[in-house]
């Protein structure tokens with residue numbers, strides 16, 4: 001894949017193409033997880049390093065890049081057993097940088113998930129960003145730009161990634177040999193990673209699990225809630241997925257209850273379950289449940305306060 005075949009983020013791709021001849025020394029690719037920041041960082045790097053500045057695929061540089069052995073391209077990320085990207089990692093980059101490029105005329109460093117750089121690591125990086133060697137290029141990908149120092153941000157070109165249009169997502173799916181489906185595109189709201197993951201069997205199993213649980217809910221069954229409590233463990237790391245699925249299910253049930261038509265339903269593959277649920281409960285009840293979950297969905301950092309959130313869910317489900 002290259003800058004011409006990359007799907008979506010048109011403005012950013014346009015900016016990067018224009019910058020190929022004379023790139024700035026630091027870029028921040030920022031935006032929510034799953035929008036293709038890391039992929040585009042690699043594609044841009046390959047272009048910069050390519051002898052023809054085109055990601056030609058035939059020059060020595062492109063061959064080295066494809067074999068993940070380009071001496072002038074480094075990816076820096078948090079090590080799995082570490083909480084952050086340490087100042088030592090940044091010092092290593094600076095040391096490496098002082099040696100200059102080996103093969104190309106540039107040296108490219110991609111720092112993935114830059115929000116994980118410790119404050120001292122960012123300060124160490126700052127000195128290099130202030131006076132970079134002419135061949136140095138940094139690309140920092142970042143899911144949460146608020147965690148970067150303003151001084152780091154102000155010395156970089158910030159490119160903000162947006163969600164993709166439905167037709168772009170459909171093209172990405174086709175590119176991955178997956179059949180685009182309207183309800184999936186709608187549910188995943190323009191995030192390619194979430195959309196691609198949606199085709200994963202495990203994700204589908206989780207979704208079925210959530211829907212079956214909601215369906216079993218009879219408005220009073222405390223036994224069911226206890227059952228939820230032990231099994232909700234598996235959603236510890238993806239509360240957002242859980243909430244979104246519940247909200248869309250309840251929203252569908254509410255729409256069906258009001259209109260008695262399936263026209264506005266999003267989860268078109270689960271019509272039977274939605275109708276069943278909607279026939280079982282009153283409109284007021286479904287509306288109240290939906291409102292409660294929408295409040296929970298806005299809960300600031302669900303992962304941090306997971307137990308409290310779970311308590312709140314159980315309380316809501318028990319009609320409290």
Ligand SMILES: [Zn+2]
Pocket residue numbers: 050051052053054055056057058059060061062
């Ligand atoms: Zn090339």
